[in-house]
Amino acid sequence: MGEQRDLLRLATAGSVDDGKSTLVGRLLYDTKSVLADQLDAVHRASVDKGLSTPDLSLLVDGLRSEREQGITIDVAYRYFATPARSFVLADTPGHVQYTRNTVTGASTAQLAILLVDARKGVIEQTRRHAAVLALLAVPRLVLAVNKIDLVDYDEDVFAAIAAEFEAHARALGYPAGSVRSIPVSALVGDNVVERSANIDWYSGPTLLEHLETVPVEPDPHDAPFRFPVQYVIRTNTAEFPDYRGYAGQVAAGTVRPGDDVVVLPSGRRSAVTAIDTPDGPLSEAVAGQSVTLLLADDIDITRGDLIAPAAAAPAVADEFDATLAWLGDKPLRPGARVLLKHGTRTVQALVGGLGARFDEQTLSIVDSPESLELNEIGRVSLRTAEPLPLDDYAQVPRTGAFLVIDPADGSTLAAGLVGAGLPGLVPA
Template sequence: MTTGTSDPAAGAAAAPPAPTSLLRFATAGSVDDGKSTLVGRLLHDSKAVLADQLEAVEHASRARGADGPDLALLTDGLRAEREQGITIDVAYRYFATPRRRFVLADTPGHVQYTRNMVTGASTAELTVILVDARHGVVEQTRRHAAVAALLRVPHVVLAVNKMDLVDYAEPVFAAIAGEFADYAASLGVPEVTAVPISALAGDNVVTPSARMDWYSGPTVLEHLETVPVGHDPAAEPARFPVQYVIRPQTSEHPDYRGYAGQIAAGVLRVGQEVTVLPSGRTTTIAGLDVLGQAVETAWAPQSVTVRLADDLDVARGDLIAPTAAAPATTREVTATVCHLHDSPLTVGRRVLVKHTTRTVKAVVQEISARLALDDLSLHPAPGELVANDIGRVRLRTAEPLPVDAYALSRRTGSFLLIDPADGATLTAGMAGDAFTQATKATKAAADATEDDGWDF
């Protein structure tokens, strides 16, 4: 596998660059599978821990009666986490090796914090799912695999931990890896890499294990450093959510009008015919400015200022897209959602929908099903969704939204539901069908429904 290493200056090239050497990945696993220990071992053995951080961990470990440093404390920073010995909140860590930079989201393993895993994995390009070699694939393992499939995480690593407690036996690893691979395939997960490890002893985390000479694959870190990341921006239609309108009104630029934001997908070019949504007005791109310099081409995820040839009514929340590949606008949004808030989501509830830079009022018109992640069966008409539930809903928005299917774009196919009373985030949503391949249970439930309402 190859890794892109180019990092061109913004606007310096006339074509999209090769994938950057930044990997965003998340970890998941059942309680006590050793996930936080794995993350701590990864940080420690890759020399990503500062001396004062290690000293603080050693001091906290001694206070808890441990003989050596408890590396799990490098990520379990909340007092409640340390007292209970479990991960509660998503902990983000940033580290780098000579080959790649990393953003790590260490997510909780307990079932009641499934919503935290959804948050941590929503921007990940890879998920590391841990299992205890003594217990194998359990319900929470299947749940985490289903969430990874739901969020369309491109790469999944199965880390079979605590191999030291099963005498580093190859048959144990092979059986677990085979069972998980079959389940992941039923979900449509495109790639699974299985690695036998002992996070406590450091086997196959950063350095190869001398105790498992039967394994010839990469260590966890080696795989993280070499797995292909990023995508070709030209492969997707351009999407540019307007974040801010720039009108400097200076004597030097008396007529300057620019629309600033971050390109969510695709490539923008000077002279390209574009449509401003939701108004539907068409024009052409007169200019592109990156870091104050005019360029001919810009691509995701660059932050740019777009200048249009015509004076149109363009404001924050509008979406600029190529006319030939502009998304349809709709006021009926059907989606898969994960409910995040402690108060339930009910039919008739009034919410705000935040889609890219646009926020509109909406009403929950229908909650058609709740998904059971252990067997992927659909429970029709649940009436409400409570915290950690994943279900299918239909929304009616006060204004039309240019929503892509999540399968086509993780950025413009996702949205948040917000409580208009206090601004609390209620629900994370993914427009369109959440799975590319359904299990038999899901397919049977879908066949029983004449119109599932997934297509716009």
């Protein structure tokens, strides 16, 4: 297959009807990443809708309910590649009530494309999505000023929108050079893959050119090793007498046989003796690999425990402060009893005080709010029924993040980040 291409994980965000699905469809279509039967189905569906040209958004909006309503209500993942790079793209919803899906899609993104309608400019949902992306520490943003054809390819309109958004992004903590603004028309293809003669005043890259050349942050294999135990494998056969292995996915870092490790929260120490996989043993395992670890000592380890280097273990705590992106329909108030899912462990938790709420529209901080409403971001204190091994989200995102769950019905109430500060400005 030749030299392996690097991978860029990206997400789209933006308000309803800004054209996210059409933009993704255009990327897939113009990079020839669409199978013939998929394209035939889109053509048939477009004809049924009375359209003379294919509706490229249908390449992404796969659910029947989405196609019928003409909106995206779930995160749609698409994979495509060019000679320069491979891509994993998460197309997220635009409706305010589906902001939780945006959090999901952007949580692993190395870059986010934030769309705005050239006729509307930066709106409330644009600022909300930018705040969520800043909170999740997505390192690079692209502002795609879409539907530029509907404002007669006006350079001044684009410049004003780009200047407003880039100032907003800087206030959220994005450094110079991490935000790129590009004028596009997803519907007709201007500046998405092919350069547009209609926008001769723009000298920057097309969207695809930027995606192919933007620096990609490497996976943090040099981060401290973190291994949430998902399953304990025990056998006693002639081939594997008294076998005890600990299965899971490496969340961060690298592990090798001989490494000294500690099991948390118990604090018991041991050493890795082998790394097993269905295809045979490994000499090392890195972040993202699913493996089974064997340890030198027979110690009590269960699902939910964390295996980490003895010399670089996370702190263990049952009281801590965190930043929450509140996704529940009912407001969060002090004293709420919830479930907290951290890695493979789920524990009971009690919400203490609400320290601050971030106003993503004015980039100000409100001290000691009475509650957090749907889609609001705030600092809270939490107390858990069992101690948890916690990393700072900025250092080890996988073990510095958690979910808050409704104990009544199992629905997700919030995405939480340990140690992460609120984006934006100082208190007003």
